[in-house]
Structures are given as structure tokens and as C-alpha cells.
Amino acid sequence: MHEFARTSQIVEAVLSEAQKQHAAKVTEVEVEIGDLTFLGLEQVRFAYKILTDKTMAESSKLTIKQIRGRGKCENCGYEGPLQYLDDPQFHITIPTFNCPRCERPLSISAGRECILKRIRIMK
């Protein structure tokens, strides 16, 4: 959901930075998206292509780094990836926010990001 709105934010930030740097062209853009957000990567790429059309960032390379969900346990000190429960009956994996070691609730430490990491420009 909201890929178009989020991607316009990305493109706006890219273009405003490029302008500030007096760039002639944006060649590469790198973003990080957490897999606990509701952003579909396919839709982000699609929106990016449309939104950068006829701009300084036209046909620039978009790299999306997916950040896996991670959690921290206050109880036993576990810090690591969230676990996924497999349900073969429905071919789905269900994330769990419980600690894999002690079953207590985890606090989420990664996986909700939507970050514009860096851009590469040509002057």
C-alpha cells in the first residue's frame, strides 16, 4: 500500500538533493525498505520509473535493500531476526513477534525502515 505516495517522497528528495548539488544527472539511487512495512518492492519500482520519467533521474538505477525484521527480548536478551511460522496447509509464512528463545514478546528493532540511503550524481 502507499507505494506511489512513498515513492514520490523518495523521488522528491532525490531531485531536491540533486538540484542542491548542481547535478546534471542522477545515475543511481539506493533505498532501504523494511519488510515489516507495507511497501511492495515491485510497486515501488514501477512507481519510481513513472515518477522519474523526464526528470534528472530518468533511467537511473534504483537499488532497494530489503531490511529483514529483527527483534530484541527484554526478558532473555535475544537480539536477532524475527521467526516465521510455516503453515504448509495454506502455503503462507506468518511472522511472530514472540521471542524464539523464551516466547516472551519482542520489541521490534528493525524492519520498519523506509530510508533514502544515497544517490550517485553526475555533474
Next chain:
Amino acid sequence: MSQIVQGEPGEIFDIELDENLKRANDLLADENRRQLRKYGVRAVDVMGSIGSGKTSLIEHLVRLLKGKYRIAAFKGDLTSEIDSERIAKLGIPTIQINTGKECHLDANLVRKALGRVDLSALDLIFIENVGNLICPADFPLGSDKRVVIVSVTEGPYMVVKHPFIFADADVAVINKIDLADAMNVDTHKLSSDVRAINSKTSIALTNCRTGEGVDKVASALGISSVS
């Protein structure tokens, strides 16, 4: 005299930005939270799909708690005031937030609604989100507690099909339990699905038509209904 290094035309530059694009909403949510704390007002965000019983739950919570607390309700919808009129009949300040075409409330809309009520004259605010189990999860509002309500008429897989909304759910309400047999839905299975996803989430079974179990929702939220 310092030396100057400059790029030549056609030269490539890498610029590190590290710009958090979710920051705009998160900052407004923090501001809402500060504002509410300042006045000692507790806010509860109620999320659930269309027809799951969000408005009925709030109606019963207001009936149960209004003798003891000063309550207001914000009601998010795309359009119309149908539901907010239902809540306003209970004699509490009610603000309709029409999102137009947006499928969720965001911190900015809630900030505007907070500006329309007298926070010094309130103890509790119930914020009913737009009927949707996906988008509201990405937009914190600044509330103290988040409630997710599902009902048995939505079928037996509502919880496992929408696991991410339970990441921040303090309370899960399983509604329309009077219809569970007719729908052939096992409420224990729905409860154990919630626990498997997030053991932090308290679970309350309700029939929001009669008000059965709504006192359990209040106590799970840490709001005492006994004066």
C-alpha cells in the same frame, strides 16, 4: 590557504543521505503523544476491518466508562458522519475526521482533531481508524494503546491473514461471539493465532451488540470501569 577540490563536468559523485522518509508522520505522532501526556489524556486507537464492530465497541466502552471519565471520540471515515452521529448521541464530544480518499488516519489528521477539543476537560479519547487492517499499521497516531478488532463473520483466518497489524496491538478483540457457531468459527483458534503472533497482546471476546465482554476490553486497556 586551503586547497579546493572541485568536480569536473561528467564526474561522478556519491552523496550519503540517510533520510528517513517515515519521519514526517513519526514526528507528528510524537508531538501528539507529548500533547496528550501534558494533559494526562489517554488515547486509544481502534483498528479493524469494515463491519468488524469498531463503532459498536466504542459505543459500549463510552456507556461503560462515561460515569467515571471525561471522554471524547474521533471517528475516521472516508466520508459521511453516520457513525460519529451514533457516538455523539451518547453525549460526548465527537469529531468526525473525513480522510476523503485515504484508507487510514495519520498523525497530522489526529493533530488537527486534537486542536478542536479541550484537552484539559478530558481523560480519555477513543480514535476510530478507517476500516482497514493493512494501512493503519504503518501510521502511528501517538495513541497510548492500539486495539485491533476482528469478528467471526469475517471468517476463521482473519488473524493469520493480517499478522502485521498485531505487531503493535495491545488488545485484540474477537467480536460477534454469539455468531461463532453459526459461522462455524472457533474463537479459541482465533485467540491462539493472536498469541502465536504476539504474546504481548491481551485478548477479549465480545458481543458488541449486547455489550458482553466490553468490560474485559476496558480492563485489558488498563482502564478501570469500577468507581
